Structures are given as structure tokens and as C-alpha cells.
Amino acid sequence: MFGFGKNSPAQHVRRSQLLPLLEDGDQRAAAERFYPSPGRESFLTALRRLDPQSAAAIVAAGRQLECAAPLAEQPTVAIAGMLNSGKTSLVASFLSAEGKKLCLRGANNREGTHRFVLWLPSAWEQDSELWGLLLGRIGEALGSPPERLSSDPQQAHAQYNNSEGDASLLSVPLVATDPGLDAAGVGLLDCPDIVSDSSFGRGDPETRRQLLGKAATLCSAFLVVTTPEQFRDRDLADHLRVASDLMPGVPRLLAVNKIRPRQTPDQVWETFRPLAEQHRVEKIYAAYDFDIENSRPYIPAPPGEHDHRAVDASDPLPIFFSLAENPDENPPAAILDDRFLTELPGQLDRGKLFERFRIALETTLRAAVWEGGMDVIEEGAEKCQRDIERMRKLLLAVGLEFFANRQPGGQIIELRLHQSERIIRQLTDAFSASAPWYARWGVRMNAYVVKIVGGTKDLFRQIVPTAIARQKAGEVREALTAGEFGGILTPGRLDNALRQHGVVDRLVTQPDDSQLNQLSREAIARFERDDFTSLDVVRLDESVRRMWKEVPASKKISAGITPLTAALAAFGAVLLIPLDFGGSMIVASASIPELLAAAGLSAFATYWSGKQTTNNVGQQAARQQLSDFSTVLGDTLGIPRTDQPLSVQVAKQEVPLPAPTIKQRPAEWAPMTYWKTRQAFQTELNEQLPREAS
Template sequence: MFPLRRSTKDSSVDWPALLSLLEDDDRRAAVSRIAPSEGRESYLTALRRIETAQSQATLAAGRRLHTASKLIDRPTIAVSGMLNSGKTSLVSSFLSEAGQRRTLRGTSNRHGTHRFVLWLPQSWRSDVELWSLLITRIGDSLGNAPEELSLDPDIAAEQYNNRDGDASLLSVPLLGTDPGLDEVGVGLLDCPDIVSDEEFGLGSPEQRRELLGRAATLCSAFLIVTGAESSRDTTLADLLRIASDLMPGVPRMLAVNKVRPRQTPDQVHETFAPLVQKYGVGTLYAAYDFDVPSSRPFIPAFGDQHPQRDAISAQESDLQREDDPDPLPVFFSVSEDPDSNPPAAIDEDRLLQALPSKLDRGVLFSQLHQALRINLEDAVWNQGLESIRRDADQSFEKTRQCQQVLLDSALEYFAHRKIGGEVIELRLHQSERIIRQLSESFAATAPWYARWGVRLNATLRRVVGGAGDFIRNLTPTAVSRRAADDIKGRFRSGEYGGLIEPTGLINEIERHGGTTVLTHLAETSDHTSASEDGVSAFREPVERAVLRFEQDDFTTLDPRRLDTAVRQMWSEVPVHRKIATGLTPLAALFATFGAVLMIPVDLGANAILAASIPEMLAAAGLTIMSTMWAANRGTQDVSQQAARQQLADFLAVLCDELGVARPDPPMDVRVGNVDVTLPPSRIASGEPPERMVSLYRVRDEFIAELKRLLPRPTGASKRVGGSPAESGVMR
């Protein structure tokens, strides 16, 4: 009667062991937290951070599967259906007269069922342990502990109908027991329809669909009630799909109520056959409309014990009293063969009333257990883990975007570009350390003609002393000082190099989308926008970054390669080459170096210069030397290696101060037609700032252990490793 779709794999799941894995925040933790501080998170901790409701649903799914075996002899059938289809009437047909009076039947909204009502055999209360387990399962499924259905029919009717209009009560099930169910030994879940209007304040159709799906996990079988005219109704298809998708393998039955005599049982079978086949319905039932006298031949009757037969007789003889209960529908299984259906005689076991006695508890449990396992797999893998993975992917993507904004902003200073925007070369941070190296190398390798007019005393040769002394040694004459001032103006105007100072850098960060991407800096600790105070949120961290880079940049050029490159360049310079100012090449170079060192003196420590060696030579008026240096691959390599290191260090410091994880593996920069990978930063990272972009990663160790304890659902995505979003962000 109920086909069992058996799984080829072992369906047993060790829930305590699986729960231990989901709670582990150490060796088997699900998530590595990379930023703001390194650490690990358990599966459940991460899921609570991302989606609290899903973490609760995962735990509930595990508990349902773990406790299912204890309820093998206590199956429950869900009775759902269309609006005014007679769901409660069908449920009432299994109850005692006292239980029937506690139900609510009718076609008006005042008589509608607007709560989930679970009817259980009264005898089940005697087993305290199992009863407590049942109550827990009900709460796990719908999210709230059940409310007792009143023994007073009037109060019970108000509860059924939710006449207080409290939509939140939709998720609080009513629980009633009845001795009429003791003999059949099954529970019945009377479900509200899923099409009632939200305007009544009794829950939207979407909310009802969601709750129906959650309630379905309580049940070992699904019985859907519909009217004869609803074969093409999309709502009926939705109900069947919910039953099929959420509880796969659990038996599904379709009961067609209020069939008119003009439609014979075999025609009913033909009409609903497409739905039966599409959604795997095991049995199709039909009940004819007892309000139509000509329906009587199609209503089976077996002796006087069936009140429906008496109800028809009383109705036909006009002897039925007004206070008698309404007659109840008589459902029977429909056969494709016309001769096997009423008005021909049928066996009593074809009645829906006989269903509980025919249920194979072992088969039902096997199907329910398999469905609950699939639900747990879906909750853990497809819902929970995907939420965690999606959150990790988003954190990597967010971090990558932030890093790209900061790199693009840094390149506005560290990249020497053509007019079209192509990067020709990377610029050096012209620190005092670099200037001293350049001065010493150019002085030590300069030919006699280049030194004319330059006093190379021992102090300069050793390149020692403070910055002030160094500047005076580089610009000893009034002519050289005037030249240095002129060159300094060229650097400050942006004609050569890039002058890095906080205000300009902030403007570049904002121009490259920093206000949109670096949103974690948008609010201050008291949750007010920094921009409301007239101060950019980037001001303080950018100032710290520039100052820190100036202090911690210890990058130097390779002395041997530098001397070789400078000596080669000197050898190719014309002997009598002079410049317009009357300075020799070496004097002009020293004036340029002095101009660079004057910039932080004039503008403060938060102003530094990034310029390539060809730009420095051009600023000195040594255009031939500039062209020669730029054209020689060997000389270019000397400075580009250091420039890449400085750019990587500056980017790392920007990331540190603006609350972004450092790039790991390092990012690429396109120079000319080649993608150049930046080296790892040599500047040590400090304490993470108060506001920082979080960065998470799903751990492969957790995935491997999860596969062992809860094998991945058949047909699920095979994605188990790191996300593509992680590339270029963090290793």
C-alpha cells in the first residue's frame, strides 16, 4: 500500500557523536577565524552567529531522528488539505462522540481551523517518559510547546478557531487526547489550510506553508483532503509538493471529499491520476456528498455501527433533530476498475476507517526514520553548512574588495603611469635610507667631470650625521639650495612622483569606493556616523598608517647591484654634459636628493614622497640619464625589487590600520604587460584595531569528519574545499 524507497546506505546516525562534532571548537572545529583575531568556532557557534533559527532547526532535526526509535509504535498521520475540504470532519470520524464535540466543523471562517491540533490516543498519557518525549518532539517541530485543548466544547471551539486573532498562536499547537483513538493506536494532526487571507490576522499563507513543513516532521504518513473540483488547483499541488519534498519516502494519501453522484469513482480516479503519479500518492480515497440524496448508493455502509448510514436515513425521513451532530464523510479507496467501486459492494478494509489497523508499524518507522535522516542531512549539509560557507565566502569577498580599494589607492602614488593609465614602473618611497644609498652610490661611482664643483668631504662619503646635516651636505651652495627648492616644488605639485599625505590618500580611498566597501569604519563606538562630526572615518587610521610606514620602512637597495647599475649609467653619459642651472650632474642629483628630504621637514612627518629613480633624474633636469636608466633592464631591476617590497609594506600597513586582513597570498600588480606578484610584507603587524572586517574559513578537517559521521546526501554539491573567493585574500 505504501511503497518504501529504501536507501542502499546504512541509515543509522550516531546523533550524540555528530552533536559532539557540531559543538567542537577545537581540533575538529568547523570554522577558522582569521580576523580580527585568530581562533576557531564550532559549527553550532558559527551557525548561531549567522542564522540562529537554523541552528535551532538543526538541533531539533537531530533530536527527532535520535528519539524516533522510541516512538516506533506511536505513529501520527498529518491531515492537511484545501479550504473547507472537510479536514476536521475526517479527523472527527476517528474520535469518540465527546471528542467530536470538541472539534470545530463548518464552512464559514468562524468555523475554520486556524491552529494545528494534534489528537493522540488517551492511553498514551499513561507512559510518562514517552509522553514527555512526544511533547518535546512537538515543541521541536513547531518551535513552541503545545497548549492543552480544553475539555469544554465551547472553549475548545474558540481555541480551534483562534478567535482572539493572535497570529503567533499559529505556531503553538493544540494537544488533545481521545479514547476513540486508543483502538486504532495512531495520532492525527489536524492542520489549518494554507490559503486563508492574512487580513484575518491568523497568519499569512506563507507562514502557514512554513509551519506545515515543520509539522510534517512529526508524522509517519500524510493525508491530504481536497474537494472534487480541485484537481487543477495549484494549492493542492503545493500541498502534495510539501509532503513530497519535506518528508520524502513517507506515505502520502489523497482523500477527495464531497464528490457529486454525476462523477463515478473511476472518473474520480481518472481525474486525479496525474497528481497521484507525479507526487507518489500511495492511495486515493473518495467520499460522496451526503447532502445530496442521490449520493447514497456511493456511500458504503457496514452494519448499524456507522453513524453515517443513520445520518442519511434520518435526513431522508426528516426525522433528524437539529441538535444531532452533522453526518461525517465515509471515505473509501478508489479503484481504476468501475466494477470494484460503489455502488458495488466493497470490502470493509477499503474504508479509510480501517487504515490504522492496516498500518505496518515497522514499515512506517523505516520510512519515517529515512525521512528524518534526510531532513537531518539537509539541515546540516544543505542549510547549515551552506550558510556557514556562504558567510565565509562573503567575508573573503568583502576582505578582497577592501584590499583592492587600498591597493588601487596606494598605486595612485606608487605607480608611474603612461597617459593612458598603464603602469610603466613602480615608484620607490624615497626614505632617508634610500636617499643615503643613492647619494653614496652616485658619489662613489661618479667620473671626474660629474664631480666638478662638488665638495665630496669625508662626511658625505661616509653618509653619516642627522637629516639636517645630510641636507646641508647635499646642498652646500646657494645655487644648489635654489635648485633644491625648485625641484621640491615640482614634487609638491605632482609634476614628478607622488606625494603621500593623509588628506590626498583619504580622497583616493574614497574615490576608489572606500566609503562603500570599508563600511566597518562608518560607525564610531557610540554608533554615530563619523562623518556627522565633520571628520572622515578614515582620517585617524590613514594618519597612523602614513606615519607608521615612514617609521617602519627599512627597505634598502642592493648595494652591489646599485653600484654596478650607476657605474654603467655614468659610463654612457656625455663627458661635457651640463644642465641649464650650471650645476654638474652630481650636484644636480644632490640638489634633488636634498629636495626630497626637505619635504617632511616642510610638510610634517605625515608627508612622504614616492618617486622612481628615472623621475628623480628627470626632476634634476638629467633627462638623458633618466631615459637611459628607464631603458636599461638591469638598472630598472635594482629599484623595482625594492619598490615592490615598499608597496607591499605600505599596503600591509594600510590594511592593519583600516581594519582589513593583510593579503595572503600577496596580490598581483600589472606592470607593463606583466603581472607582478608583490612580496610578503616585512613590517610586523600590530594589535588589530577595534573595528575590523571579519574573515572566516571553513576547515577541511571538519568536512572530513562530517562526511564520516553523516555522509553527504546523494546528488548534493561536491564542493568541499576552499572557495574560489579565497584566492588572493588569505591563505
């Protein structure tokens, strides 16, 4: 596939090394997959997944380079031309009388060329291996197997003109042989006429340009035919650019046809020289309009003929000669035979031509592998990373719907804690253990030192043992359920948040309502089951002791209920929230200041939120829970975890979130793929096929 072949004089790209590297999906793989399952991908496998056309282009470029050596002695010249420029007449000038009859020539669209026609020497068909290689190359380049040009002139003309009007036939090349090319030893690729619009209905201009670019990779030289009136035509410059971009080392030639005698050869030279210099055209050929009598002095006698005025009236063909910068060396002065375009094949240095052709093909392969391949894979990996990070941020935004305490303007002033049973136990223990004697009236202290067993109601009864405490707990419970403070996360509310933030639309496949609700239930269940976040015991105890000490005594007793009873009532109220939702899976979240304020302990709430040391106790755990919840939600939906840290703005400060601590579990939905490119592959690729040619 890649490299030259056994007979190559110099192997700049070795098939035995490059192909195994591009196909290696193990130790030398181009990409590494981290999620949903670890693995590696070869360069070609990854590229086929991202851009199948680019992968096919690399394979084709490799095969073209491999075929370059066997075809070194059989060069092909591409001949492209503007509409009505006389391009096919130029091709016919190389053919035998029988071949000329098959060429469709004329000035109107019924006689235009709307197919690729590859003319080859008849002798080449005798070598079956060479013939198969030639047909394989043209078919692979244009994407369709070639079709034989009919030997019947009328049918051949219909094929040339694509009289069926089928635009798809533009990519089906026609192949013909002619003994007139045997002596020249070159093939001629007669390309479709260059058109400026789609009015002909036989392939739009852009498709023609693309196919011309593909066909150019077959050819050892590129010749564009035009007329004096077309030198400002943008399409002419575009097609010269196609040749220079796709085959930078291949000789480019320009043939100006149908020149009127009022324009001398030196004037033609001056007109087209800037265009030739811009696109590195090596030679400019000229042919005067043989239908005008005054053109005779500028039509030199072809090689082997003495009467330079003699033109075959039955089948006139243009006579092209190369223009010289010195006006005295151009007709009507006599010129040497080697100035005629028909002598071009004999002037081709096969060795030099092959080397330039090889360089051009290697340049094409290099561009295909690096720009069309490696850059595409890297861009795909970067897009994968961006998509994942975008999803992680959206999941974080979903989590903040329930874990953020916001001001009316939307600014987050603090994060809320998932009031799990573990957190409730810690708060009740810390508040009761350090409460002063007057704060404990009506509270049975043994409720906090015995080992708590049983269900939610048992724990609630031990935390809130008295009727007045249970009344306060009921008030807090109603306020939390009504949304006056805190956040209640249910499967239905999570469904809505996932939709509103665009998460559902960005999943690999979109779940229906029932599936989404089941995913939300699973995410909540996972979080409830695996959330083992706890408050820092030492800092919690120290903060509570300071609070009891610094809050004025006048603020510690209110409405006949001790502050400890009120605080414990608020903590216990959270335990009963699931009962308000039929015992279904829910997550209740509230910050410590929110719970204290809901219990009527505004002084305590103000103190707790106003002191950095006390507030950090709950906020540190809340950040961990937020990180864990958004990650568990991602695990459930098939969103990969990454090492990229997330952050959230709280009280106008950017606060980083800690790494998740919850164990990763398999996804419940079609997962995204997380992968990266491997630098080791690029290093080895650059050693075998340097990105920049030396």
C-alpha cells in the same frame, strides 16, 4: 540529542559519536581561525554565528530522531487540506461524539481552521513520560509551547478559528485528547487550512507553508484533503511537495471530498492519478457529497453498518474509501472494510512505519547537517575569504593613489619609490661614486664618504652643499609639493582615499572623522618606522655606471650646474618635504626617472626609464614598498594578511607583488575575522553521517 535511544532496534546515527563531533571546538573542530587570534570553532558554534536558525534546525532534527524510537508505537498522521475541503470533518470522523462537538466545521471562514490542532488518544495522557515527549516535540517543531484545547465547544471553536486574529498564534499548537482515538492508537494533526492570500488576517500563506513543513517532521503519514474543483490548484501541488521534500520516506495519502455524482469513482481516479504519481501518493481516497441525493449509490456503508444509504442527518460526516484502478471494484459495487479510511490506523504496520519514519528523519537530519549546516559554514568561509581579498585589493588601490605614476588616461606606467632616508643615501652614494670628473664640478666629494650624522637638515646640507645646488633643490621641492610629479601621502589625503575606494564602508565598524585620521596617522607612522626597503646595491651601481657612460657628453652639463649636483639636489629636496607640511607625518614618493626629470636631466631620465636593467632597480624596490604599505595599512585597520598574492598592471603587464616584509603588529581598529573550514572535520563527519545515503 542525536541518534535514537536505548531501546532503538538499529542505530544508524549514534548520539555518542555525532554530537561530540559537532560540539568539538578543539582537535576535531569544523573551523580554524587565523586572525585576529588563532583558534578553532566547533561546527555548531560556527553555524550559530552564521545562521542561528539552521543551527536550531539541526538540534531539532537530532532530537526528533532521538525521540523516534520511544514514539514508534504512537504514530501521528498529519491532515492538511484546502480551504472548505472538509478536512476537519475527516478528522471528526475518527473522534467520539464529545470530540466531534469540539471540532469546528463549516463552509465559511468563520468556521475555518487557522491553528494547528493535535488530537491524541486519551490513553496516551496516562503515561506522563510519553505525554511530555509528545508535547515537547510539537512545541519544538513549531517554535511555541502547546496550548490546551478548551472542553467548552464555543471556546474550542474560537481557538480553532483563531477568532482573535492574532497571526502569531499560528505557531502555538492546540492539544486535545479523545477516547475515540484509543482503539486506533494514532494521533491526528489537524493543520490550518491552506489559503491563497493573507486576506483572512490569521497568518499569510508562506508562513503557513513553513509551519506545515515543520509540523510534517512530527508525523508518520501525511494526508491532504481536497475537492474535485481544486485538483489544478497550485497550492495543492505545493503542499504535496512539502511532504515529499521534507519527509521523503513517509507515506503520502490524498483524500478527495465533496465529489458530485456526475463524476464516477473511476473518473476521479483518472483525474488525480497523474498528481498522485508525480508526488508518490500511495493511496487516493474519495468521499461523495452526502447533501446530494444522487450521491447515495457512491456512499458505501461504514464498517459494521448494513444500510449503506443511512446517513446521520443530525451530524453528517463524509465517508472516505480508497479508489481502485479497476472501475468494477469501486462503488456502487460493494467494497471490503479495509478500503475505508477509518480503518487506516489498524492497517499501519508499526515496525515498517517506524523504519520509514526513521529513514525520513535521518534524511532530514542529513540534509540539515550537510546542506543547512556544512554548506552554510563553507559558504561563510568562502565569503570571508572573498571579503578579505576584496579589502586587500581596495587597500592596494589606495596605495596606488600615491605610489603609481599614471598617464592621463589612468594607465600605470611605473611605480614610485618611497624616498626614505635609506633610499636617498643609496642614490647619492651610487650617483656620486661613479660620476665622471666633469660631472663633479662644484661638489665636495668628502660629503659622501664621511659618516652622516644629525637630522634631516644636516643630511640635506651634506648632500646639497652649494647655493646653486640648494636653489635647484628648492625648485624640485616646490614641484613635488605642488603635485607636478611624484606623490605626497598625508593623513588627510589617506583619509580621502580610504573613503573614495570604499574601504571605510567595509570595515567591521565605521570610524568617525577623528578616528579615521588617527588611524591614517598610525598607518603612515608604522610604514615610516618599519620600511627598511633598500635598492639592490650591485645592480644600482652597475646601472648608474652605465648611465654615466652611455649618456652623450653634450647632455651631461646644463645651465651652469653639473649633472651630479642637479641629481643630488633632486634627491635632497625630498628630505625637506615634511617641513612644508609643518613637520607632520608624510610619505613622499617618486620614481628615479621622475626625480631626474624634475632636476632638468631629461636625457638621464629617458635613459633610466628606457633601459630595462636600470628601470628594474627602482621598480623592484617600489613593488616591495607598495606591498608593504598596503599590508601595513591593512594591519592598522584590522584587515587580515593572507597567502594569496596580489598583482598590479604596470605598462600593460601584470606584475606580481612580493610578500610583505614588514612585521605584523596588532590592529588599531575592530578587526575582521579570518577563518577556514577544516577538511579533517568533513572527512570524519562523512564517515559518521555520509552525505549521500547508502
